[in-house]
Amino acid sequence: MAGLASEQSESEHGAVETETPRAKGPLIYRQSIWTRTTHWVWVVCLFFLLLSGFQIFNAHPILYIGQESGFEYDNRVLSILPIQREDGSFAGRTTIFGHSFDTSGVLGFSGTQEQPQFRAFPNWITIPSYQDLATGRVVHLFFGWILVGTMFVWFVASLINGHLRRDIVPKGADFKALPGEISAHARFRFHKRAGYNPLQKLSYAFILLVIFPLVVLTGLSMSPGMNAAWPWLIEIFGGRQTARTIHFGAMVVLVLFFIVHVLMVVLAGPINELRSMITGWYRTDPTSEEEKP
Amino acid sequence: MSRFKLNRRKFLTVGAAGAAGAALTGCDVFDPMLRSGHPVRDFMIGANGLTEAVQRTLMGRDSMAKEFSESEIRQGMRPNGSTNPNTMEYMFLSQGNFSLYHLEVDGLVESPMRFNLEELRNMPSRTQITRHDCVEGWSCIAKWTGVPLGHILEQVQPQANANYAVFHCFDVMGVGLSGEIPYYESIDMIDAYHPQTILAYGMNDAVLPVENGAPLRLRVERQLGYKMAKYVYRIELVESFSHLHRGNGSYWADHGYEWYAGI
Numbered sequence: 001m002a003g004l005a006s007e008q009s010e011s012e013h014g015a016v017e018t019e020t021p022r023a024k025g026p027l028i029y030r031q032s033i034w035t036r037t038t039h040w041v042w043v044v045c046l047f048f049l050l051l052s053g054f055q056i057f058n059a060h061p062i063l064y065i066g067q068e069s070g071f072e073y074d075n076r077v078l079s080i081l082p083i084q085r086e087d088g089s090f091a092g093r094t095t096i097f098g099h100s101f102d103t104s105g106v107l108g109f110s111g112t113q114e115q116p117q118f119r120a121f122p123n124w125i126t127i128p129s130y131q132d133l134a135t136g137r138v139v140h141l142f143f144g145w146i147l148v149g150t151m152f153v154w155f156v157a158s159l160i161n162g163h164l165r166r167d168i169v170p171k172g173a174d175f176k177a178l179p180g181e182i183s184a185h186a187r188f189r190f191h192k193r194a195g196y197n198p199l200q201k202l203s204y205a206f207i208l209l210v211i212f213p214l215v216v217l218t219g220l221s222m223s224p225g226m227n228a229a230w231p232w233l234i235e236i237f238g239g240r241q242t243a244r245t246i247h248f249g250a251m252v253v254l255v256l257f258f259i260v261h262v263l264m265v266v267l268a269g270p271i272n273e274l275r276s277m278i279t280g281w282y283r284t285d286p287t288s289e290e291e292k293p
Numbered sequence: 294m295s296r297f298k299l300n301r302r303k304f305l306t307v308g309a310a311g312a313a314g315a316a317l318t319g320c321d322v323f324d325p326m327l328r329s330g331h332p333v334r335d336f337m338i339g340a341n342g343l344t345e346a347v348q349r350t351l352m353g354r355d356s357m358a359k360e361f362s363e364s365e366i367r368q369g370m371r372p373n374g375s376t377n378p379n380t381m382e383y384m385f386l387s388q389g390n391f392s393l394y395h396l397e398v399d400g401l402v403e404s405p406m407r408f409n410l411e412e413l414r415n416m417p418s419r420t421q422i423t424r425h426d427c428v429e430g431w432s433c434i435a436k437w438t439g440v441p442l443g444h445i446l447e448q449v450q451p452q453a454n455a456n457y458a459v460f461h462c463f464d465v466m467g468v469g470l471s472g473e474i475p476y477y478e479s480i481d482m483i484d485a486y487h488p489q490t491i492l493a494y495g496m497n498d499a500v501l502p503v504e505n506g507a508p509l510r511l512r513v514e515r516q517l518g519y520k521m522a523k524y525v526y527r528i529e530l531v532e533s534f535s536h537l538h539r540g541n542g543s544y545w546a547d548h549g550y551e552w553y554a555g556i
Contacts, residue, residue, distance in 0.1 A: 051320055060430035067361075067424055069431035072368035129321035133428065134549030135334065139327065141344065141556065142337035224426050225344075225555025228515045229352035231359055240424065240432050 028194050030282035034157035038150050039277055045147040046254065048139055053251060054121035055128065055136030061108075061120030063248055067239035077245055080120035082109045090116045144219060151212055167196050168205050174198035190268040192285045207257055211250050218247035329549055338551065345553035354483055358514035361422040361434050370435040370496060372504035373427060375464035375476065378524055383463040391508040396492070400459070400530035403450035410494060410508055416440040419491050427518040428550065437512050438495030443486045445528070451482070455530040458485045459537065460511055463524035466544055478522040479534050479542040479552075480513055489514040492525065517554035519545045 031039075063078040064070060079095045080103070092108025094101045103109075110122035123129040127139055158164035181198045184191065191197065196204065220226045221234045221243035237243040265273045276282035326333040378384075386394050391410055399405035420438040427433075442458070462476040484490055491512050494501050501507045506523025513520045520543070534540065539547035546552040 056430065060427070062431075067365070067432065068367070068434045069371075070368070071371050071431075071433070124320055127320050128324045128327045130324070132327075132549070134545075135327050137428070137551070138334060138338045138341075138549070141551075142340040145340050145343060220556075222426070222430075223348070223556035224358065224515050224517060225348040225352060228356045228358050229348060234359075240426060244430060 025192065025284040025286040027281050027283050029280050030194065030276045031280045032157070032161055032163060033280070034154065034161065035163055036277055036280060038154040038157075041146065041150045045143045045150065046258075048127060048143045049147065050251065050255070051125060051127040052136045052139035052143070055126040055131075056133060056140055057248070058120045058126065058131060059133040059136075063245040064241035065238075065245060066241050069241055075241070078248070080107045082116075082118040089113055090118070144216075147212075148216055151216070154208075168201060168208060170198065170201045170205055174201050178202075188267060190264075192268070192272070192283065194282075194284055203257065203260075207254070211253055211257075215247060215250040215254070218243045218250065222247070341551040341553055344551075344556050348553075348555045349483070352515065354486075355488065356515075358423055358489055361424065363422065363436075365434050366422060366436060366497065368433070370425070370505055371431070371433045372502075373429075373518065375466070375523065376504040378464040380463055380465055380473075383524065387503060387507070394508050394526070396509060396525065397527040398445060398449045398530075399527070401452040401455040401532060402530050403452065404448075406449050408445070413440050413492065413494060413509070416444055419488070420495075421489055421491070421512075421514070423489070423512070423514050425518050425521070428545075428554065436497050437491065437493040438498075439491035439493035439509075439512065441488065442490045442492055442511075442528075443488070445492070446485060449530075451530050454532045455482065457481055457531050457534055457542065459529040459531055459534060459542075460522040460525045461527040461529065462522050463526055474538070474544070476522060476524070476544045477538065478511070478520055478544065479531075479537075480511075480516075480520065484513050484515070487513075487515070515555060517556075519543075519550065520554045 060069075061080040062069070062076055064075045065077055066075050070076065076095070077097055079093075081093055081095075083091050083093045085091055090109050090113060091102060091104045092106065092110070094103040094107050106122055108120060109116060109118060111117035117123065119126075119131065126136070128135050155164070158168065175198070177198045185199060217233060218237055220230075221237050222240055227234050227240070234240060234243060237246055272283050325331065328334065395407045395409055396413065397405070397407050417440065418438055419441050420436060422434065422436045424432050424434045446458075457479045459479040460477060462478075464476045465473045466476055467474045480490070489512065492509050493506075493512050494509055496502065496505055501510065506525075509525045510523040511521050511525060531537075534542035538544070541547045542552050543550070
């Protein structure tokens with residue numbers, strides 16, 4: 001609502017500044033109701049999945065490669081653990097592929113020396129805030145179902161209304177235009193056209209068609225019930241602990257995507273971008289007509 | 294280290310700009326509605342029923358958990374939860390190498406029976422090398438030897454209205470207002486008759502150690518570790534478990550975990 005109000009005042013300004021060479025392009029209906037609804041449901045889902053996932057990870061903050069966890073041999077790839085220094089003070093240590101980092105205050109150890117909290121992820125980033133694996137699982141598995149259901153709705157709707165073919169799956173022309181698009185992005189020049197630019201297509205296709213299925217399938221690979229039902233699934237990923245590690249890695253990719261995604265929205269014009277994802281209407285550049293496929 | 298702090302700060306900055314910003318600064322805003330008994334939590338745990346229904350359909354009655362080869366046993370079995378019950382009865386039995394131990398099987402059965410360890414070991418046995426998946430996230434491969442639960446059920450003959458097998462255990466998890474709170478667990482008859490559901494008395498070619506549940510523990514290979522009750526002394530067949538303890542059919546289900554632990 002706030003976005004719409006400021007957009008209005010912006011257009012009043014635009015009417016006054018008649019001599020500026022930057023004329024406004026047309027408003028186009030860019031995002032269908034299916035795209036918009038599924039987008040915002042995913043925002044809610046991924047928020048709760050991420051923070052309840054941190055809660056679940058805290059119950060055993062070590063990742064391994066293979067079928068099982070090495071307790072008498074070493075197949076660790078990551079651990080976030082509290083340690084006690086020689087002087088008796090506490091610290092947090094994150095170890096990735098044998099390289100250790102002091103992450104005191106955030107990872108492994110948070111709180112104060114007097115009231116230490118020995119948690120991989122600190123209480124301000126987990127749901128619930130206190131240590132409670134059972135509730136973390138309840139939240140995670142609930143939103144897991146919503147995520148999968150929304151993915152299904154999005155896929156069917158996008159297949160039928162052409163969103164998938166038109167905007168998501170990259171084509172030859174997109175790869176040809178890629179170098180130019182990268183240099184434009186590097187100079188913070190964002191062309192506002194009806195369709196997505198090649199970088200958008202590639203990143204959305206990667207997230208929607210690779211990372212989303214990957215995060216769901218690695219999640220299912222950790223389920224002993226699914227292991228009995230679909231024995232081939234866990235073999236694709238090379239064992240339950242590898243699947244757990246990939247699940248964590250997919251989470252990191254999603255967090256990185258979120259950061260870049262929000263950054264791009266801010267840089268490309270947050271009001272126009274947010275309006276298109278709320279109302280569907282998007283203002284394109286004046287030149288965008290000729291670029292239309 | 295500095296790289297980590299930078300990422301964290303960036304994450305926070307962007308998060309504050311985004312819709313999630315307000316919630317990120319304190320996730321305790323969700324805590325009250327996630328406490329046990331709150332309708333929001335009760336609604337969300339309902340998804341477990343959907344998970345159970347879908348998984349049961351996908352896996353059918355007799356699909357098997359993966360069994361591993363001898364060479365894949367690379368370490369001892371990690372003990373978890375109770376590792377040494379300290380009730381008088383258990384300590385007495387343990388000192389006598391469980392020679393006075395009896396497994397009782399009763400409830401909704403035609404003929405309630407008692408079996409000592411010798412009798413259980415002389416029954417048809419099954420040995421399986423499986424991966425134990427803990428709800429905490431770790432896994433451990435071990436070899437289990439025991440008597441199929443289905444074989445015992447054939448002898449006691451469950452009545453038609455027996456829907457669940459309840460496992461009563463020696464280990465006491467704490468003390469509540471109504472006395473000691475023992476570990477207990479329950480499975481439905483599909484899992485009870487599953488070929489890999491065994492009452493194990495042996496582990497990794499040796500007698501089951503105390504820390505892993507001696508003298509007898511349950512293996513339910515298509516579910517998580519907390520279903521596999523250790524220190525079992527009685528199996529009770531019931532129509533419903535709502536009258537037992539807090540009514541959720543399992544010590545951990547009484548403490549917020551899902552009764553169906555297939556995921």
